[in-house]
Amino acid sequence: MAVDPQHEPQPAAPARDVPPRERQRGPVVLRRGQVEEGTTTDQRLLDSRGPADWVHTDPWRVLRIQSEFVEGFGTLAELGPAVSVFGSARTHRDSPDYALGVEVGRLIAEAGYAVITGGGPGAMEAANKGCCEAGGTSVGLGIELPFEQGMNAWVDLGVNFRYFFARKTMFVKYAQGFVVLPGGFGTLDELFEALVLVQTRKVTRFPVVLLGTAYWGGLVDWVRSTVLPHGMVSGADLDLLHVTDDPREAVRLVIGSEEERAAELRAARAKADADREAGGWDPTAAGRG
Numbered sequence: 001m002a003v004d005p006q007h008e009p010q011p012a013a014p015a016r017d018v019p020p021r022e023r024q025r026g027p028v029v030l031r032r033g034q035v036e037e038g039t040t041t042d043q044r045l046l047d048s049r050g051p052a053d054w055v056h057t058d059p060w061r062v063l064r065i066q067s068e069f070v071e072g073f074g075t076l077a078e079l080g081p082a083v084s085v086f087g088s089a090r091t092h093r094d095s096p097d098y099a100l101g102v103e104v105g106r107l108i109a110e111a112g113y114a115v116i117t118g119g120g121p122g123a124m125e126a127a128n129k130g131c132c133e134a135g136g137t138s139v140g141l142g143i144e145l146p147f148e149q150g151m152n153a154w155v156d157l158g159v160n161f162r163y164f165f166a167r168k169t170m171f172v173k174y175a176q177g178f179v180v181l182p183g184g185f186g187t188l189d190e191l192f193e194a195l196v197l198v199q200t201r202k203v204t205r206f207p208v209v210l211l212g213t214a215y216w217g218g219l220v221d222w223v224r225s226t227v228l229p230h231g232m233v234s235g236a237d238l239d240l241l242h243v244t245d246d247p248r249e250a251v252r253l254v255i256g257s258e259e260e261r262a263a264e265l266r267a268a269r270a271k272a273d274a275d276r277e278a279g280g281w282d283p284t285a286a287g288r289g
C-alpha cells in the first residue's frame with residue numbers, strides 16, 4: 001500500500017525543545033550550567049537571621065552618607081533665600097551675644113530670608129529664636145554628637161545629620177552668606193571652611209561677616225599682622241572678612257540693602273524678560289532675591 005508522506009508518523013521532539021533548567025537572578029536569566037543552587041535575592045532579603053556586622057562597613061556607610069545628601073537636598077531645595085548663622089553652643093541666654101543672635105535672626109527674617117543654624121543651643125538657638133519670633137523660616141541642621149543633644153525649640157524645619165561634611169555642604173549650598181557670632185572651634189571650623197571656599201573660588205559672591213569686633217578683632221589683627229606678611233594669604237583674601245558690631249550692618253553686608261535687593265530683583269526680571277523675548281527664557285532667573 002502506498003504511504004501518504006503527509007500522514008507519516010512524526011519523529012519525537014528533539015531533546016533541545018525540553019524546557020531547560022532556568023533561574024532568574026534579578027534581571028539576569030541563568031540556564032543549564034549557569035544555574036546556581038541556593039537562595040533567591042528576595043529570600044536572602046527576608047531572612048532576618050545571619051550576621052549583621054556589615055552595617056559597620058564602609059560600603060554601607062557610603063549609602064548612609066548618600067542618604068544624608070538626598071535628605072538634605074530634598075528638604076532644602078525649595079527653601080528660598082537664606083543666611084547661615086554660626087556661633088558658640090555655649091552662649092548663655094542672658095549674655096549680650098545671645099541678644100545679638102536673636103537680633104540678627106530677626107533682621108534676617110524681616111528681610112525675607114530664612115535663617116539656617118546648627119540647630120543646637122547657645123548662639124544657634126538665639127538666631128533661630130529671633131527668626132521664628134519674626135515669622136521667618138527657622139532652619140536647624142543638627143549633628144549627632146557623642147553626648148545627647150536635641151534640636152533647639154525654635155527650629156521649625158530641622159534635619160539631623162550623622163556626618164559633619166554632609167551638613168557643612170548644606171550650610172553653604174542653601175545660604176547667600178554667613179553671619180558668624182563669637183564661638184569656639186566649631187564656629188572657627190565653619191568660618192574658615194567658608195573662607196577657603198571663597199578664596200579658592202568654589203563659591204562666588206559669598207559674604208562672610210563676623211559679628212563682634214571685641215571678640216574677632218584679635219583674630220583679624222593676627223591675620224593682618226602675621227599671616228599676611230608671611231605671604232600665607234593675599235591682601236585680597238583679607239577683604240573676604242567683614243567685621244562689625246552692628247547686626248543691621250551685618251545683614252546688609254550679607255544680603256545687601258533693601259534697595260540693592262529690589263534693584264537685583266528688577267535686573268533679574270528684566271533679564272528674564274529679555275531672554276524670553278529672545279526665545280531662550282530661563283524660568284529660574286527671576287525666582288530668587
Ligand SMILES: C/C(=C\CNc1ncnc2c1ncn2[C@@H]1O[C@H](COP(=O)(O)O)[C@@H](O)[C@H]1O)CO
Pocket residue numbers: 085086087088089090117118119120121124142143145149182183184185186187188190
Ligand atoms: C557643646 C554643647 C553642645 C553642642 N551641640 C551642638 N549642636 C549643634 N551644633 C553644634 C554643637 N556644637 C557645635 N556645633 C557646631 O559648631 C558650631 C559651634 O561650635 P563652638 O565650638 O561652640 O563654637 C555651631 O555653629 C554648630 O554648627 C554643650 O552645650
